[in-house]
Amino acid sequence: MSDLIACHGCDLLVDVSTLESGSHASCPRCGHFLTRCQHDAMSRVLAYTVAAIILLLLAVAFPFLSFAASGLESVMTLRSAPGSLWNYGMPELAILVAAFIIYIPAIILLLLVSISLPLIYGKNAPWLRFAARGVFTLQTWSMVEVFIIGVIVSLVKIAAMATVGLGISFWAYAGFSICFTLAVAALDRYQCWEMIEAVEASR
């Protein structure tokens, strides 16, 4: 029965037992994506995740953008973007923005490490279910790639007013957004839970 998957789009039962590595299955009735099988999926997840963690640490540590006009200069860091909302009297919005661009992605990355490491070695770990549930619940709410577009739009908006400089953080965050997206995309919901069930059964 575990080879059957119910389509989330139309509830059709589909047999995915013959799915080969490197290919993916879509629902024959409604076309909804079902699952992708990749024999080294967890190694990919771990690789992208580690890269993303390093880049995120860099992005938090250095200046993001600098802005200079008439001899005055101001600098923005990744943390000061939500920080300024806080200072202008919008603490709720500040917390949300900080969560969307830094904290939720960071939590997802830590959970991804805690899932992929035991699964690569085929070992069971007591936190696997909790961590996987966390990842799949939180992933809708990370807006890393949206923030990058926001940065580019901001750049164009103010480029005419003054000299804008790109800091180390900007490049680090751009790289982080790519690695993060790849890490989350490499983790297939169905396959991940099948693997968790398999290592728990082999205990």
Added chain:
Amino acid sequence: MSTGYETAASRGLASCHVCCKLAPSSQHHCPRCGAPLHLRTGNSLQTTLALLITASILYIPANLYPIMITDTISGAEFSTILGGVVLLIKLGSVPVALVIFIASVMVPLAKLAAMFYLVWSVGRSDRENHRQRTKLYVIAEFIGKWSMVDVFVVAILAALVHLGGLLVIQPGIAAYSFAGVVMITMVAAESFDPRLMWDQLDKKNDGSDT
């Protein structure tokens, strides 16, 4: 069944929305991951509709009030979302104006319209385009969070541009309503259950068999 298609519900199985596990629908929690288990999302249409109406109402102040305040020596300038788009076109950056217009005006409106249509269409069994409507749902779900761009732009500019009394950019109150619109439509998309559309089809096919 004449179509040869068998759904999980017809076998009395519920599919877990977190881990895809199939379990008897009499259970309240998924045996694998512990998430609440249900055959169909509970009160899906009512919840979705309520959230959509909330988001539509919030969309009005989001556009009427300023989202960004630019303080210069010559005074303060209040700009709404549409005002920002117009300003960008005046500055000559049409591509970026287009990005902001699509992300902040068209996407939320299109998403609201699409979700309203989907909720409305579930109740009609004469709708035949199930496949297209499922695709429409997937797209509406995917594009939702891209509208946050404008809120992020305001946060970035407010953090970056503070040159003493010369030039200061402040966030405006519409940022609140706009973030609200985006998040509420995201929750609305999550609470909508596309399987309800297909249930109509399955019911119809069952009816024609007997």
